Amino acid sequence: MDHLEFRAEADAILAELVGDPGGSARLREDQWQAVAALVGERRRALVVQRTGWGKSAVYFVATALLRRRGSGPTVIISPLLALMRNQVESAARAGIQARTINSANPEEWDAIYGEVERGETDVLLVSPERLNSVDFREQVLPKLAATTGLLVVDEAHCISDWGHDFRPDYRRLRAMLTELPVGVPVLATTATANARVTADVAEQLGTGAGEALVLRGPLERESLRLGVVRLPDAAHRLAWLAEHLDELPGSGIIYALTVAAAEEATAFLRQRGFKVASYTGKTENADRLQAEVDLQENRVKALVATSALGMGYDKPDLGFVVHLGSPSSPIAYYQQVGRAGRGVEHADVLLLPGKEDEAIWRYFADTAFPPEAQVRQTLFALADAGRPLSVPALEAAVDLRRTRLETMLKVLDVDGAVKRVKGGWISTGESWVYDAERYAWVAKQRAAEQQAMRDYVSTSQCRMEFLRRQLDDEGAAPCGRCDNCAGAWADSSVSAEALTGAVKELDRPGVEVEPRRMWPTGMPALGIDLKGRIPANQQSSTGRALGRLSDIGWGNRLRPLLAENAPDGPVPDDVLRAAVTVLADWARSPGGWAPNAPDASARPVGVVAVPSLARPQLVASLAEGIAAIGRLPFLGTLTHTGPDGAHAARRSNSAQRLRTLSGTFTVSEDLAGALARSPGPVLLVDDYTDSGWTLAVAARLLRQAGSEGVLPLVLAAAG
Template sequence: MVAATTDDRAVDALRRLTAREDVQFHDGQLEAITALVDDHRRALVVQRTGWGKSAVYFIATALLRERGAGPTLLVSPLIALMRDQVAAAERAGVKAVSISSANAHEWGEVLARLDADDVDVLLVSPERLTNPRFRDEQLPALRERIGLLVVDEAHCISDWGHDFRPDYRRLAHLIESMPDGVPVLATTATANERVVTDVAEQLGSGGGDVLTLRGSLARSSLRLGCLELPTTGQRLAWLAAHLGDLQGSGIIYTLTVSAAEDTARFLTGAGYAVRPYTGRTDPDERVELEQALKDDRLKALVATSALGMGFDKPNLGFVVHLGAPSSPVAYYQQVGRAGRATESADVLLLPGREDPDIWHHFATASMPSQHRADTVLSVLGPEPMSVPALEARVDLRRTPLELLLKVLDVDGAVRRVQGGWVATGEAWTYDAERYERIAEARRREADAMLAYERGESCRMELLQRELDDPSAQPCGRCDVCAGPWYPTDVPAQAAQQASGALDTVGVPIEPRGMWPTGADRLGVEVRGKVAPAERFETGRVVARLTDLGWGGRLREVFATGAEDVEVDEALLGAVVRVLRDWDWAERPTGVVQVPSVRRPQLVGSLAAGIARLGRLPLLGSLDVVPGAPEETAGGNSAFRLAAVWGRFDVGAGLGEALAATAGPVLLVDDLVDSRWTLTVAARELRRHGADAVLPFALAAVG
């Protein structure tokens, strides 16, 4: 009896995976499988979304396991992606399990199954490789048994990749430490030539050449378009009027959390079954929302990039962007969710004038600086320090601090251990040249995205060229090639509804309940809970700076370099509406002003205008204590509190006014960020006799 060949066994596995007897491999799939199974090679597969990259590693796993190989270690970037990959593995007859923050209660069972060799694929996130217990106790034994290493979404390995993720850079060290003869596969749908070269070099670390299989990235099912409308209101109105005309169900992407929430609220009010999906969405709710969209129980999810790599609905009918991503590569990644198993899907971009400012914010937020790195390294020593303890010693917020620690960890300068982080003592030099290269690459990508919007050439061809696809050519279907396929009108009724929705004002500001950890180390002798008798009551702002409606107007007021002027009548009218609709327990009986260094005219005129229109006495302003530190923007809670602690004083005139005033006072400021300015100011007012403090400001950050 002739033994089955690798090709025969691979075809059998493909039929099990797809439940189809007539199925055939796509070009390159079988070549990749045999390279891994027969030749134990290192391979990089760059193929369009929907080509079947997961089929390659699941079938390769099944064949290697038949030959007695150990389990596959699959590094996957998102929990949502892991869920879909586990389900796909089951269809292929492959037993897959994951270790992630979402299933900590199952880790014991997973490890027991690994020990019993009852697992074919173990999925982990790149962040799991930094977990001290996994890295030191489980990874060494797994590395000795591993049959195949797979790195999914491998563009993240590269600094050039659009998704800068330091933990992925650690994979080069893991690849280098693999035992001889262990095949390695990296897959991605979004990599230009620079990224391909970079990833291939890292795959080749430790010896061995790399087989690169690269196919055409054209997506024949996608019909691309871009409609420029002058205002946010016009874009929302277009969605309200025409979302129902788009086929099937889909995704509406926004650039910020607030935009996703505002858009979902507006479209729900317009009668559509939509829900927001952002980084703030609870993990369990994410699973529920993903399934609702897959089951076509929703017309759309209104999502940030939190719904990206890993979400798999083969018949997704459309993707609409309310605001453009920062690069054609990122855009290609997101629109690739549509039309994976359908003949046609619609992809429309509704760009906004504010998009470049948002791109710049996110690009700079993810980049480390030498000053910050030197500060962290000067604080860390051989004894473990937790992130909260470190926050109290360095002026960095939690998210950028954790990102910086990961960068330093990858570079070998720090190490995560049980109990926190330690310095390794290894010399570290800030690679300014590398980060400038990354910044320059991102600037070029932004320019290319603007070129996409201008529509000077076929839109699919431009995306392919940005990914250095040699097969790029006009698609014949996009609005540049064939003319607009979408309606361009904005009905007056929809525009009126959108205008009304965007004119909504009033966002609650909750009081701080706890003093920040480590404040006492900065000379602020408070800890634990903020005493209820010293807190402010829930306050209000007109809007968040990131809001779609009044956020745009307020961004102009608080833009860098904007002139300090008195509050205008339109904005004061919005203020009056917020105060009118405020459901306070007791109406304020006086107005107090927070002193402002940057915008004294704005804050002064705001306080005076509220007092005049509300027929309230203007009790005065808090005083700035001579020699008090300057207020600072950014930084973490402990440092923000220290910057305003002891800054304010209740002078004799204000003290007398407070003593003669019964009831709450309205505390007026311009901009709310950390809420520590309001917390400290309200504490002083309460300690000098104010019955209650109701904070009010024009805007909130975020």
């Protein structure tokens, strides 16, 4: 087939893909260059192009061409379910049978594997997490590597730990790349890679196959109009949304930094009559799918989302993106705003930064690679065990939170120092070098990204040019559209009525605090005889907190009070009043104070405080103030018998936290006597709960001392 016939065949497939069979759709020259390299030359290529450029068209057209020429199925590594759903629907229009393997459809996996082996599936979309599954890696991946006709790595910046969104699971692709038969083309795509990330990904793509072709285009988004609206506080930002959301074109996305903030904004906007839906990491899969469809069909004005709705969601006519708080990276910000304006001439993008943004950045920044001592401790624990250890079992030996421990293990797996097997992880015994210089450089890069976001908010230069320069886009130039180029176009005013409503919403205190119900794995190995389910007669009831530290209402008010360097002092009057409000609402809730207690409506018979070393005045005045207002006896404070700081809140895993707390508290004779004289549940007061283990240990002691129930009340909860 000559060049012209080949190009005509490719364009005909594109026409089917876009739903216009027999129409005039044609691949753009840069898209055609990528398709020709993959199909005609069987090359490996990295495509760095702006969101909406049409990267999916490249791999679907290439798939159809390769399948017609007898190649095996295309395997697409894709990070998010939203992208997978969009891609399956797009492929069907061109007669391409696509299936997906991800955490939401495990019951279909066996059937899908069978379809792939029988040649009935043209495209298999796989989430990167599957690459780290032992069964998938050992049984399925080798077959895919041997039979695939095209490997596609979507959002390929995730491969590089220089990138803003490094994901260790992606590093498994290096092994798959080396195992591909000669002549199998590979396509990596991303819209968010600066020069360093591009070079790193291209180098990994070229593993064992020569130099990869890099096709990098300009990242200008001519449809986007960027702006920043600076408002004094969270209440003004919510009020601004209520006042101006209807003025924004079409439907869109409102991004929030935390789940709590997304839920607060959703609740407030619904109260104001807006059709919006929440979309976060806590949203059930079925609800996520419904929310995506509702936005796609313009049945909602906006999704109020966290970064859970990020890479890959495709709605060409998305009219706006508003950020309720600044992301910590301009590259991540550019990626999210790129959801808008793909298929319309104009889309509005607004950033509403908040004073709490940097505190939230710090809260979520605990993802850096651990210090060498902790890594070596992990390697020693695995080598010493002589058997596979699960992550919960490793928590007893290594003082790292679970998510950070899991990330570290995946990196060590890629580096060859550990291996995931049935039953957990083992040490390979291979030598391993701690690359302190690289880890420090990555941490420095994260700090630079945060500074860049501060600069983006305050810059007087073109905002689109600023973002493009962050991505090393050589063609960056003033856009002529943003608020700095063309003048402020977003009205920052809010009405008194809207502001009053927002203040009322954010001033409403009270969130539930779920009790711990299971002891951590591995405690007997630490000499602590606790395992399995915590007996019901040793648990607390579901408690209450005024707010979460990550929310934009009470979180903003509590963070300064509970900051590490904050001075101790009596509880502020407004905070005490809020605690009383929470207690009153708690009493009126369905089932009363303790729905699972024998006497469900039982009122607390007294107040007990958790001893605080960091904030003794704050906790004592809170407990005594509640007792006085509620006309309850203050029964006393648990006795602290551990070393100084033993129960200070810190981000640690459950096993290590419980080990630290073991033996830290006792119930004095005076407190035990007071409990005996006052049968019934007690209110347990503390300033803050993170892991929940301080409350669990204190509740167990009080229940063992004769209390009929424990009702925890804290000022703030993590998360």
